[in-house]
Amino acid sequence: MMRWSLEHRDAEQLTLLWMLLITSVPKNAAIYDQEGHETGSHDKPSLSAWPSPVVPKGQHVEIHCDSNKHNTSRLYKEHGEPFPQIHDRIFQKRLLLGPVTQAYAGTYRCYDYNSQCPSELSSHSDPLEIIISGIYRNPFLLVLSTPLVKSGEKMTLECRSEIMFDTFILTSHRKQIINGSFQLPAGSYHGGSHAIFSIGPVTPDHAGVYICYGSYNKTPYEWSESSDPVDIMITGLYKKPSLLATRGPVVMSGENITLSCTSDHQFDMFHLFMEGVPQGHGLSAEQSHSGTFQANFLLVTMNQSGTYRCYGFFRNSSHVWSSPSDPLHISVTEFIGVYVFDSTSSHPLPSGKWGLHNWQQQLQTGAQHEWTSSIAYFFGSLLGIFLSCLLPWLLSPSQLSAIILRLPPLAVFGTLHCDLVHPSTSM
Template identity: 40%
Template sequence: SLSAQPSPVVASGENVLTLQCHAEAGFDTFALTKNEGLTHPQHLDGQHSPDFPLGPVNRTHGGRYRCYSGHQLSSVWSAPSAPLDILVAGMYRKPSLSAQPGPSVPRGVNVTLQCGSEIWFDTFHLHREGSLDPPQHLRLQDTSAPFQATFTLSPVSSAHQGTYRCYGSNSTSPYLLSQPSDPLEVVVSGVGGAPSLSAQPSPVVASGENVSLSCTSNLTSGPFHLLKEGGADLPRHMEAEPRMHAGRWRAIFPLGPVSTSHGGTYRCYGSSSSYSNVWSPPSDPLELVVSG
């Protein structure tokens, strides 16, 4: 099998795109083809996932790639991997991307992402950032203006959450894409995603001491929001720390020196940086007890 790191969609001018050929143990020679033309085979003793670095990436790197595995002492090659299309972006002006009924939708509904351009394209591509899957693509049957394609996500689930961009291309140069559209973040509400809330060093704290409430999530990267039930104060907001902790995003809300007024039940919520007014489901409640 053949995969691309960091993505099969790569911007022109980026330093390195790596194609990795995955094979069972025992193979020591690997070859890469582009558009059916053979590159130089590579001999790699003891490796069964060799890397083929490409770059700095330019328009010539776009194309359809396959890889083969074999043995150094044999002229027999394996069957080819499934084809992998490498798409080079940045060749034309960017299209626009919008969502109907909106980028924030409840689980189970249908949402359509519409990619449109003022310049002529006959094919549009939709890609979710960070995905190793190839982009979805639609070729227009009617190439008269307006130039736009509609991609349907149906029904939406947590798997559809993420940041999307779309690209345009022409069938005469199918591996060369436009610049990416502005990012569009799809937020699916009511899908798990509830953060967790804990108190450090303890949810029972003496008056005058300091305590911190930690809100963590493996789905949202912030900002995070802390709300005290029944309180008149506005929610507190905090950006996530720059680095993940144990695979989760975290924000720390310091409280203190605490007084009896800090006692009560707290919940926290996650959100995305693009749509900070769209919150996740709440964490389980945390009761803070102030003694003394």
């Protein structure tokens, strides 16, 4: 009987046996050399899609298989509808796919390929899911709480559609790159479907642009069109700025007003919001002579009172904001007679185009006028009494009547008072 002994085999036969053993191992299993050391894990390539693994139908996507070992790679589709044009496709580092259809949807892997030694072992990359979007109508994404979320609190978003989807997917994006995703089963909603995403406590990592999609369980790699994007800002990461009105918090209807947002923090952007209005306005910061950073917001043709707040942030992290400034209420007013009335109230307000200081001056002027009138009343009464009570002893009745007709009203009142106290001798 012939005995099988490795001692009598030549080097070529030993190499062939070793290649047969390692190629029979599943691609995701750990592989060990003759000394028991794991091989292949250190040269594992990475597989990615640019600009995104979520590709709108009809667009292109670039596949990157990066490795430190070889420039040539092989791509194959692991899950999804078979696609012969892609399976075991050989390429160098990058491969452009498209225009994509549903056939491109699925899970992919890549591995190094050495054309000079095709049997050389290589680890396979982690799986990459390629999603084809735009297969169904877009859902709607709503913010149920507020797009300005304080760090540590929760935010709530709702994805809603007229289509009865099985699943909704919410993706967050930062600098046009998917930063994270959430998936929920869809519930029925007025003949359609929806899902409510409650996320938090939030951190700066949750800041960014959010988009939602709808999908079916039987085709998980085929998504709807994207919803309109929603910006979520995480606030409270920096000290609050200050907000002031340069000419005071009161303005006449139709006039302009400037609000100045200022901070000693080196923000390069400021954003102004009015309560009840979802869209604000951003401006670049400028450094003042005092060394602070500020932005001046010009509000033109004011016709509504409101409360304003401002935030500071940096361009390179545009969704991470400071704490809000203290609220500033701006009153829009109109002149009615002598008084000024708020456009949202029936009570007189201390302002006008000259502000609070001028209104106080008007009050002081009014008080001085009342004091002057009292003095004039006193002396006018004395003059009337003198004329009515003393002159009758010196003048005839016709002469006295002619004088009284030329007297000011206060003096005439004095004459009547004298007549009531001292009746004419003719009675």
